[in-house]
Amino acid sequence: MIELGQVAHLDASYDLVVIGAGPAGLACAAQASAGGARTLLVDENAAPGGQIYRSVGATPLRARRDILGADYWTGEELASSFAASGAAYLAGATVWQVSPEREIGLSKDGSARLIDARHVVMATGALERPFPIPGWTQPGVMTAGAAQILLKTAGATATGRVVLAGSGPLLWLIAAQSLAAGRSFSAILDTTPKANWTAALAHLPSFLASPYLAKGLKLLRRVRREIAVVSGVTALEAEGDGRLERVRYVAGGETRTIGADHLFLHQGVTPNVNMASAAGCELVWDDLQLCWRPKADAWGRTSVPGIAVAGDGAGIAGAEAAALRGSLAALDALDALGLLPGDEKTRRAAPLRKTLARYDRGRGFLDALYRPAKSFRTADGDTIACRCEEVTGGQIRAAVADLHVAGPNQLKSFLRCGMGPCQGRLCGLTVSETIADARGVSPADVGYYRLRSPVKPITLAEIATLDQTEADVKAVARG
Amino acid sequence: MRNDYDFAVLGGGLVGAATAYGLAKLGLKVLMLDEGDVAKRASRGNFALVWVQNKGLGMPAYATWTRRSSDAWVPFARELEDTAGFAIHHRRTGGYHLALTEDELARRAAMIARLHNQPGVAPSEVEVLDGDEIRRRLPEAGPEVAGGTFCPLDGDVNSLKLFRALHEGFARLGGTYRSEAMVDVIEPGAGGFALSTQAGRFSADRIVLAAGLGNARLGAMVGMTVPVRPVRGQLIVTEKTAPFLDAPVSTVRQTDEGGVMVGDSQEEADSYDGMRQGVMAVMADRAVRMFPRLGRLNVVRTWSALRVMSPDGFPIYDESPVHPGCFVATCHSGVTLAAAHAALFAPAIAAGSPPSEFDDFSLRRFHVSAAA
Amino acid sequence: MFQRLPDIRGDALSFTIDGKAAQARAGETVASALLLAGVETCRTTPVSGAPRAPYCLMGVCFECLVTIDGRGNQQGCLVTVQDGMRVETQIGRGKRELGR
Ligand SMILES: Cc1cc2nc3c(=O)[nH]c(=O)nc-3n(C[C@H](O)[C@H](O)[C@H](O)COP(=O)(O)OP(=O)(O)OC[C@H]3O[C@@H](n4cnc5c(N)ncnc54)[C@H](O)[C@@H]3O)c2cc1C
Numbered sequence: 001m002i003e004l005g006q007v008a009h010l011d012a013s014y015d016l017v018v019i020g021a022g023p024a025g026l027a028c029a030a031q032a033s034a035g036g037a038r039t040l041l042v043d044e045n046a047a048p049g050g051q052i053y054r055s056v057g058a059t060p061l062r063a064r065r066d067i068l069g070a071d072y073w074t075g076e077e078l079a080s081s082f083a084a085s086g087a088a089y090l091a092g093a094t095v096w097q098v099s100p101e102r103e104i105g106l107s108k109d110g111s112a113r114l115i116d117a118r119h120v121v122m123a124t125g126a127l128e129r130p131f132p133i134p135g136w137t138q139p140g141v142m143t144a145g146a147a148q149i150l151l152k153t154a155g156a157t158a159t160g161r162v163v164l165a166g167s168g169p170l171l172w173l174i175a176a177q178s179l180a181a182g183r184s185f186s187a188i189l190d191t192t193p194k195a196n197w198t199a200a201l202a203h204l205p206s207f208l209a210s211p212y213l214a215k216g217l218k219l220l221r222r223v224r225r226e227i228a229v230v231s232g233v234t235a236l237e238a239e240g241d242g243r244l245e246r247v248r249y250v251a252g253g254e255t256r257t258i259g260a261d262h263l264f265l266h267q268g269v270t271p272n273v274n275m276a277s278a279a280g281c282e283l284v285w286d287d288l289q290l291c292w293r294p295k296a297d298a299w300g301r302t303s304v305p306g307i308a309v310a311g312d313g314a315g316i317a318g319a320e321a322a323a324l325r326g327s328l329a330a331l332d333a334l335d336a337l338g339l340l341p342g343d344e345k346t347r348r349a350a351p352l353r354k355t356l357a358r359y360d361r362g363r364g365f366l367d368a369l370y371r372p373a374k375s376f377r378t379a380d381g382d383t384i385a386c387r388c389e390e391v392t393g394g395q396i397r398a399a400v401a402d403l404h405v406a407g408p409n410q411l412k413s414f415l416r417c418g419m420g421p422c423q424g425r426l427c428g429l430t431v432s433e434t435i436a437d438a439r440g441v442s443p444a445d446v447g448y449y450r451l452r453s454p455v456k457p458i459t460l461a462e463i464a465t466l467d468q469t470e471a472d473v474k475a476v477a478r479g
Numbered sequence: 480m481r482n483d484y485d486f487a488v489l490g491g492g493l494v495g496a497a498t499a500y501g502l503a504k505l506g507l508k509v510l511m512l513d514e515g516d517v518a519k520r521a522s523r524g525n526f527a528l529v530w531v532q533n534k535g536l537g538m539p540a541y542a543t544w545t546r547r548s549s550d551a552w553v554p555f556a557r558e559l560e561d562t563a564g565f566a567i568h569h570r571r572t573g574g575y576h577l578a579l580t581e582d583e584l585a586r587r588a589a590m591i592a593r594l595h596n597q598p599g600v601a602p603s604e605v606e607v608l609d610g611d612e613i614r615r616r617l618p619e620a621g622p623e624v625a626g627g628t629f630c631p632l633d634g635d636v637n638s639l640k641l642f643r644a645l646h647e648g649f650a651r652l653g654g655t656y657r658s659e660a661m662v663d664v665i666e667p668g669a670g671g672f673a674l675s676t677q678a679g680r681f682s683a684d685r686i687v688l689a690a691g692l693g694n695a696r697l698g699a700m701v702g703m704t705v706p707v708r709p710v711r712g713q714l715i716v717t718e719k720t721a722p723f724l725d726a727p728v729s730t731v732r733q734t735d736e737g738g739v740m741v742g743d744s745q746e747e748a749d750s751y752d753g754m755r756q757g758v759m760a761v762m763a764d765r766a767v768r769m770f771p772r773l774g775r776l777n778v779v780r781t782w783s784a785l786r787v788m789s790p791d792g793f794p795i796y797d798e799s800p801v802h803p804g805c806f807v808a809t810c811h812s813g814v815t816l817a818a819a820h821a822a823l824f825a826p827a828i829a830a831g832s833p834p835s836e837f838d839d840f841s842l843r844r845f846h847v848s849a850a851a
Numbered sequence: 852m853f854q855r856l857p858d859i860r861g862d863a864l865s866f867t868i869d870g871k872a873a874q875a876r877a878g879e880t881v882a883s884a885l886l887l888a889g890v891e892t893c894r895t896t897p898v899s900g901a902p903r904a905p906y907c908l909m910g911v912c913f914e915c916l917v918t919i920d921g922r923g924n925q926q927g928c929l930v931t932v933q934d935g936m937r938v939e940t941q942i943g944r945g946k947r948e949l950g951r
């Protein structure tokens with residue numbers, strides 16, 4: 001790996017630009033580079049690893065390998081095989097644009113640059129699903145993923161009365177990692193709808209044959225032994241006056257309140273689709289995982305030629321599957337670049353697909369079981385949906401009822417939701433689902449925010465330094 | 480034949496909404512038909528100026544019409560806010576156009592002079608200012624500003640709030656709005672017009688084609704050739720910033736929420752998806768040279784929108800000679816002209832055919848030039 | 852509050868929060884360093900003035916905005932804290948100020 005210090009060191013063009021240094025991006029860049037493609041890997045974090053293997057080479061927990069568990073440390077191998085590859089690597093840099101023509105806009109330390117790519121793989125991973133409950137914008141409330149990031153990157157945990165609330169495999173993993181670090185929780189409020197079990201049972205046989213089962217059971221057992229778990233939670237509220245003080249919840253029809261210094265929320269992860277969407281890639285609504293994902297084929301190819309997606313950004317499937325899908329995207333890129341003979345691509349993909357199928361097998365069960373309740377996915381009344389512009393669920397519903405707003409883009413111009421600095425990343429799903437709920441239709445009929453570059457902030461001065469042609473000048477400077 | 484509505488307005492952008500609002504205000508039963516969530520809609524992507532200073536070179540009537548709208552804006556804004564129930568932040572502070580070279584300034588001043596030398600155009604109120612005077616009036620202006628022009632009639636508005644207020648006001652006045660109701664067929668009949676849309680069939684005594692670029696297609700259904708073409712404009716908006724600019728500049732303005740908008744380019748293009756990074760670069764570069772301390776601000780959004788342009792760049796207002804009661808309205812400055820559309824155009828068509836003051840804006844002007 | 856686990860070591864560095872001296876470990880982000888120094892609310896919003904604290908720590912939510920070495924609205928969770936860094940919270944200063 002050749003680490004580049006600044007955007008000025010970049011070549012004007014690469015065979016392949018991979019965005020995101022999580023399992024998908026690392027695997028993709030290492031393979032493609034080994035296959036002879038001039039490859040660049042870019043990531044906004046200071047070190048490779050993505051979300052799951054965050055800081056794997058630099059975590060202060062190196063001396064306490066037990067805390068994060070064996071899965072975390074498998075990231076070392078991915079990171080070191082990438083390090084051994086010939087790919088160029090730009091860390092701490094954001095990609096703020098991928099155009100349909102594969103012009104890539106990057107920025108690092110206040111300098112921007114445009115480069116070209118013959119092929120692009122977006123491996124930008126997942127975000128935690130928004131969790132709009134009353135009071136969730138108060139200090140003291142964070143995502144459970146954020147708590148995990150603190151543990152991975154700083155070896156730190158929350159103290160005092162800590163409540164973990166929500167649903168999903170990651171919730172249990174995070175609880176277990178905390179326990180391993182010697183820190184417990186006051187309570188886990190499990191919001192998994194009880195009715196989900198019925199739907200999930202249909203997928204049980206394939207789940208039993210998947211690699212997830214053994215891992216999952218061990219986690220659950222350990223956590224349930226040591227932490228009070230309240231299941232069947234149907235409503236949640238973060239109370240306090242300028243800062244979290246209490247968590248109010250409803251379980252089994254009864255309302256209770258517990259004092260809390262920290263509330264960590266989590267209800268699964270969803271693909272980070274902003275970049276793909278701004279690049280013009282068609283999005284589809286996934287009714288099983290309740291999220292948008294770029295429309296992609298088995299190689300990750302999107303609707304835009306030369307642009308592929310890999311990893312959780314293409315649909316949630318977990319870290320192992322992300323790495324496999326990264327490798328598949330690398331094979332496809334090598335093939336498209338003319339670097340693989342004949343049907344070498346298909347031949348080399350076969351064993352990867354076989355392993356991938358094993359992981360896919362267990363997914364249906366997890367998706368069905370951990371499908372969050374609609375009341376936690378949509379916003380109502382005074383509950384904030386768009387944190388940046390402070391737009392509430394009630395305002396969204398009123399705009400639908402009174403102004404017949406059909407979708408998020410008209411809503412955006414009426415209420416400003418999605419117009420803040422996070423560019424709708426945190427409210428997009430809530431807004432689509434809340435409009436759909438108010439209209440009584442599927443989010444597929446409502447659509448998603450239309451996004452444009454920059455998908456990450458860049459300064460006006462940085463834009464001003466980009467190349468200008470005479471025609472560009474003419475289009476602006478008029479009498 | 481009894482129709483469902485007195486008027487159907489085809490198009491729910493700024494032109495359609497202002498006209499529909501104006502008609503509803505007169506007590507008429509009005510239907511506004513619109514496309515779905517994603518459409519080529521200039522109303523969501525404009526620069527929000529209520530602008531007079533450079534309008535009308537080549538058509539004195541347009542200079543007068545713009546001026547009248549600017550005057551009408553003051554009472555219109557007040558009344559619309561009362562009806563809709565929230566502020567739209569219209570202000571008539573006067574507005575600046577800044578030049579970065581002496582040459583740019585000279586060309587600008589000459590253009591303004593020619594405009595006001597046309598017969599029938601009101602005397603100019605535009606001041607030509609040198610760089611130092613600009614810096615005195617706009618303290619954030621930088622050393623590269625060579626000068627500029629200032630017109631006391633100019634101003635701006637929060638155009639998204641204007642857009643919402645027109646819709647909200649229209650609803651409160653009893654108007655009916657249907658989205659996802661793109662009109663597929665217009666059937667003119669003896670007693671009015673039948674409209675087939677995605678959302679069903681409607682009928683109205685009279686109709687207004689106010690569908691922006693869609694007017695070309697709709698016009699063809701009623702025997703009118705409406706020659707509009709798209710001209711792309713790109714815009715940049717920054718994060719919310721503490722107030723620094725209390726009057727709009729033609730290419731830089733600060734919204735009441737704090738965001739700084741940088742506009743606005745003009746290119747022939749029919750896709751609003753495409754964006755030219757180089758054009759953005761020029762816009763950003765010029766803005767930073769005008770106001771150097773803007774350079775550090777983060778850009779949160781950029782977008783492009785399609786202006787609705789006629790061959791000579793002036794608005795079109797007309798009535799179909801074949802199907803009386805079918806009107807067309809189209810322009811590229813729907814914010815500036817919103818007051819005129821609601822307060823002048825709507826009453827004119829409600830009363831019958833557009834009066835002779837609209838003759839200059841008729842489609843006939845394009846037939847003549849084609850024959851010549 | 853947040854605390855580092857007792858058996859965690861790392862190179863200490865000094866920075867300032869609103870002018871007051873604070874300690875962090877090399878490799879931590881500004882947002883983590885603030886939380887570990889007991890500073891949770893890092894800004895008030897430009898819309899309503901409500902207090903906010905880092906929410907996602909992964910660059911998504913923009914809740915962690917702070918002024919770093921005189922430059923406003925930087926995402927604290929994406930910047931690695933450096934020795935001598937000047938970090939300012941943005942409490943009571945919802946909107947970005949020109950020149951900062
Ligand atoms: C907070 C969180 C915690 C998680 N923890 C676990 C866990 O402990 N165990 C587990 O099994 N699974 C966990 N998951 C799920 C797991 O992250 C995924 O299954 C896996 O990481 C997917 O790999 P990936 O390569 O697709 O994406 P990621 O690992 O997310 O990597 C994507 C990378 O792209 C970068 N990036 C994104 N946008 C840009 C841009 N514009 N410019 C530059 N870089 C960019 C990101 O910073 C990131 O480094 C977690 C998910 C989240 C959101």
Ligand code: FES
Pocket residue numbers: 882905906907908909910911912913914915916926927928929
């Ligand atoms: S805490 Fe969410 S972006 Fe930094």
